[in-house]
Amino acid sequence: MNRRTLLATAALGLGLAFGGAVNAQAMDKAKACFVYVGPIGDLGWSYQHHQGALAVQEAYGDKVEVTWQENVPEGADAERVLTQMALSGCNIIFTTSFGYVDATNAVAAKFPNVKFEHATGYKREHPNVSTYNARFYEGRAIQGHIAGKMTKSNKIGYIGSFPIPEVIMGINSYYLHAKKVNPAVELTVVWAFTWFDPAKEADAAKAMIEQGVDVIASHTDSTAPLAEAAKANGAVIGFGQASDMADYKPSPRVSSIIDNWAPYYVKRVGEVLDGTWAQTDTWAGIADGEVEIGEITEVVPADVKAEAEAMRDAIAAGTYHPFTGPIKKQDGSDWLAEGAVAPDGDLLGMGFYVEGITGDIPK
Amino acid sequence: MFGGIDPGLLIASLMVASVPIILAAIGELVVERAGVLNLGVEGMMIMGAVCGFIMAVQTGSAVLGFVGGALGGAALSLIFALLTQFLLANQVASGLALTLFGLGLSSLLGQGFVGIRPPATAALPFGALAEIPFLGRVLFGHDWVVYLSIASVAATWWVLRSTRLGLILRAVGENHDAAHALGYKVRRIRVLAILFGGAMAGMGGAYVSLVRVPQWTDGITAGAGWIALAIVVFAAWRPWRALIGAYLFGGISVLQLNLQAAGARIPVEYLSMSPYLITILVLVIMSSGKGKAALNAPASLGQTFHASR
Incomplete structure (x- = not known):
C-alpha cells in the first residue's frame, strides 16, 4: 500500500467514524473515557467517579x-490528556473536576463529534458539552444538623478545598443548619487549596483540633481528616466525604455524603449508544439518588439521628429546601425573604457567606 | 498572638510536619555531595511509604515499619544506581523515571492495604519533662522519629565535616577523576550514597503513611519529594541549613493553616508563596557577591563517571 492509498483509507475511515456521530445514529460499540483529578485509591471523590x-x-x-x-492536573496538562483521549476514539469523555472547565470546552471545540461531560461545571460553550452536578449542599444540611447537636466546644470546622461556589454552598448550608439547632455555634473554615494532599488535609484538621474544634467536615478528597480525628480517641467527630469512608465507623465518621454517579453515567453512555445524547445541565440531589446519606452511627444519639433522617426524607420529598428564607448575607444585607427558597442560579454563582460566619472568602 | 494559637503547639506541629522532608532532604544532600543528582526522591519516598505501611501492618510493629520503609526506598534507589553507575544512563532522565515508576509500583503494592489503620507510633515517655509548660510540648512531646530526624542532620554534618569518610565522599563529588586517580572506588562510594539517600527518603515516606496520615492512599506523599529536592539547593548542600529550610517550609504550611483556623485576616496566598519567595531570595544572595563558588554545588554533580583512564 503506498502512502496515497493509505491516506485515502485513513480519510475514509475517519469519514465513516465521524459521519456516524454527526447523524447521531445509534452505535454498536462506544468508548467512554474518564478523567480523574486524584488517584482512584483516594477512597473519596475520584474513587466514587470510578x-x-x-x-x-x-x-x-x-x-x-x-x-x-x-491524577490529571487541572490546567494545561488536562487539555493534552483530553486531546489524546479524543484522538484515541473516545465517544464520550467525563471530566470529573471543576478545574477542567476551560480544558473541556477548548478540546470540545476541536472535536465536535465527541461528547463531553463536565462535572460540577457551568460552562457549556459548545453543543457537545454537557455539565452535571450533585446537590451536595443537601447532604451538608444534614451534617450541619448533626454537628450543631454533637459539638461540645461549640466550635465546628470545615476544610475547604478551593473557594468556588460548590464549596461555599456547602459551608453555608452546613453552618445554617448547625446554627439552627445550636445558636452558640462558631464555624472555623480552613482553605487547603488542594483537592488531594493527605498530609496537608491532616495538618488542616490538626490545626482546627488544636484550637478546640470538635466536629470537622471536609470538602477535600482523602480520608486524612478522619484519620487525624481518629487520633483524638472519640473527642472529635467527622463525616465521610464523597465516599462512605466506612473504615472510620462508628467514630470519628458518624455519617457521610456519598456521591452516586453510576445512574447518571449509565444513562448518558446509553444515550450515546442509541444516538439520543443531547446537551443538558443536570443537577440532581437526594431525591434522585445521586446524593446519598451514609449510615448515621450509634455515636449519634437516637433523637438526633431521627431528626437528621427526617430532614433527609423531607429534602427527598421536596418539602424542605436547605436554603429557605429568611437568610441574610454575611454583610447583613437580605438574600432570601421569609419562606423563599434559593433559586438555582444564586446557588451556582454563590460567592458570599451567610450571616454569622466570620472571616473572608479568599479571592 | 493571633487568636487562639498556642506557640508551643504550633512549633511542636511544625516539627512533626517537617520530618518527612528533613529525612528525604538529608538523604538527597549526601547523594548530591557524592556528585549524583537523583531526582527520584518522590518515587523513593512513596515506595518507602507503601513498604513501611505494609511491613508495619503485617508485623504489627511501627519500628519494623520504618525499617521496611528504608528498605523499600533503598531497593528502588538500587535501580537508579544500576542505571546511572553501571549502565551510565543520564541521571536526570533516570531520576524522573524513578519517580514515575515508584508512584505506579506503590499504587500496585498498596492495593490490598487501603483503609487499614497501622500500629500507632507513640510519643517517647519523658515523664515529668513533658509537663514543663512551653518547652515540654516543644522538646519532649514527640515520637522517636522526630528526634531521629534531627540526629540524622547532626550526624551527617559531623561525618561530612570531620571524618575521613566525609572527606572521601566530598572528594568524589567535587572531582571524580581526581578521586579515582587517588585510588578511591568512585562507583562503589556513589552506589552506597545512593542507597543511603533511598533509605532516608523511604523513612521519610514511611513517616507520612505511619504517623502523619496514618493510612495508605495512592499518591500520599503528594509532592513532598520535590520540596526535599528544592531544600537541598536552598541549603547550599549544608545539613543544618537543610534543617532550617525544612522547618521553614513545614512551618509556613502549618502556620498558614493555624492562622486560618484562628481566624486571622491574613491572605492565605501570601503565606503560601512565602517559602518560595525566601528560596529565591536566598539563591540570589548566595549567587551574588562572592560569586558562584558561594553556591557550593559539588563540582561533579550530575556528571557521569567512567573509569577510562
Whole structure:
C-alpha cells in the first residue's frame, strides 16, 4: 500500500467514524473515557467517579469500552490528556473536576463529534458539552444538623478545598443548619487549596483540633481528616466525604455524603449508544439518588439521628429546601425573604457567606 | 498572638510536619555531595511509604515499619544506581523515571492495604519533662522519629565535616577523576550514597503513611519529594541549613493553616508563596557577591563517571 492509498483509507475511515456521530445514529460499540483529578485509591471523590465508570462497564458489557486516567492536573496538562483521549476514539469523555472547565470546552471545540461531560461545571460553550452536578449542599444540611447537636466546644470546622461556589454552598448550608439547632455555634473554615494532599488535609484538621474544634467536615478528597480525628480517641467527630469512608465507623465518621454517579453515567453512555445524547445541565440531589446519606452511627444519639433522617426524607420529598428564607448575607444585607427558597442560579454563582460566619472568602 | 494559637503547639506541629522532608532532604544532600543528582526522591519516598505501611501492618510493629520503609526506598534507589553507575544512563532522565515508576509500583503494592489503620507510633515517655509548660510540648512531646530526624542532620554534618569518610565522599563529588586517580572506588562510594539517600527518603515516606496520615492512599506523599529536592539547593548542600529550610517550609504550611483556623485576616496566598519567595531570595544572595563558588554545588554533580583512564 503506498502512502496515497493509505491516506485515502485513513480519510475514509475517519469519514465513516465521524459521519456516524454527526447523524447521531445509534452505535454498536462506544468508548467512554474518564478523567480523574486524584488517584482512584483516594477512597473519596475520584474513587466514587470510578465506581460510576465500572457501573457503565457492568451495564453494557462488550458494547462499551471504558478507559480512564488518574491524577490529571487541572490546567494545561488536562487539555493534552483530553486531546489524546479524543484522538484515541473516545465517544464520550467525563471530566470529573471543576478545574477542567476551560480544558473541556477548548478540546470540545476541536472535536465536535465527541461528547463531553463536565462535572460540577457551568460552562457549556459548545453543543457537545454537557455539565452535571450533585446537590451536595443537601447532604451538608444534614451534617450541619448533626454537628450543631454533637459539638461540645461549640466550635465546628470545615476544610475547604478551593473557594468556588460548590464549596461555599456547602459551608453555608452546613453552618445554617448547625446554627439552627445550636445558636452558640462558631464555624472555623480552613482553605487547603488542594483537592488531594493527605498530609496537608491532616495538618488542616490538626490545626482546627488544636484550637478546640470538635466536629470537622471536609470538602477535600482523602480520608486524612478522619484519620487525624481518629487520633483524638472519640473527642472529635467527622463525616465521610464523597465516599462512605466506612473504615472510620462508628467514630470519628458518624455519617457521610456519598456521591452516586453510576445512574447518571449509565444513562448518558446509553444515550450515546442509541444516538439520543443531547446537551443538558443536570443537577440532581437526594431525591434522585445521586446524593446519598451514609449510615448515621450509634455515636449519634437516637433523637438526633431521627431528626437528621427526617430532614433527609423531607429534602427527598421536596418539602424542605436547605436554603429557605429568611437568610441574610454575611454583610447583613437580605438574600432570601421569609419562606423563599434559593433559586438555582444564586446557588451556582454563590460567592458570599451567610450571616454569622466570620472571616473572608479568599479571592 | 493571633487568636487562639498556642506557640508551643504550633512549633511542636511544625516539627512533626517537617520530618518527612528533613529525612528525604538529608538523604538527597549526601547523594548530591557524592556528585549524583537523583531526582527520584518522590518515587523513593512513596515506595518507602507503601513498604513501611505494609511491613508495619503485617508485623504489627511501627519500628519494623520504618525499617521496611528504608528498605523499600533503598531497593528502588538500587535501580537508579544500576542505571546511572553501571549502565551510565543520564541521571536526570533516570531520576524522573524513578519517580514515575515508584508512584505506579506503590499504587500496585498498596492495593490490598487501603483503609487499614497501622500500629500507632507513640510519643517517647519523658515523664515529668513533658509537663514543663512551653518547652515540654516543644522538646519532649514527640515520637522517636522526630528526634531521629534531627540526629540524622547532626550526624551527617559531623561525618561530612570531620571524618575521613566525609572527606572521601566530598572528594568524589567535587572531582571524580581526581578521586579515582587517588585510588578511591568512585562507583562503589556513589552506589552506597545512593542507597543511603533511598533509605532516608523511604523513612521519610514511611513517616507520612505511619504517623502523619496514618493510612495508605495512592499518591500520599503528594509532592513532598520535590520540596526535599528544592531544600537541598536552598541549603547550599549544608545539613543544618537543610534543617532550617525544612522547618521553614513545614512551618509556613502549618502556620498558614493555624492562622486560618484562628481566624486571622491574613491572605492565605501570601503565606503560601512565602517559602518560595525566601528560596529565591536566598539563591540570589548566595549567587551574588562572592560569586558562584558561594553556591557550593559539588563540582561533579550530575556528571557521569567512567573509569577510562
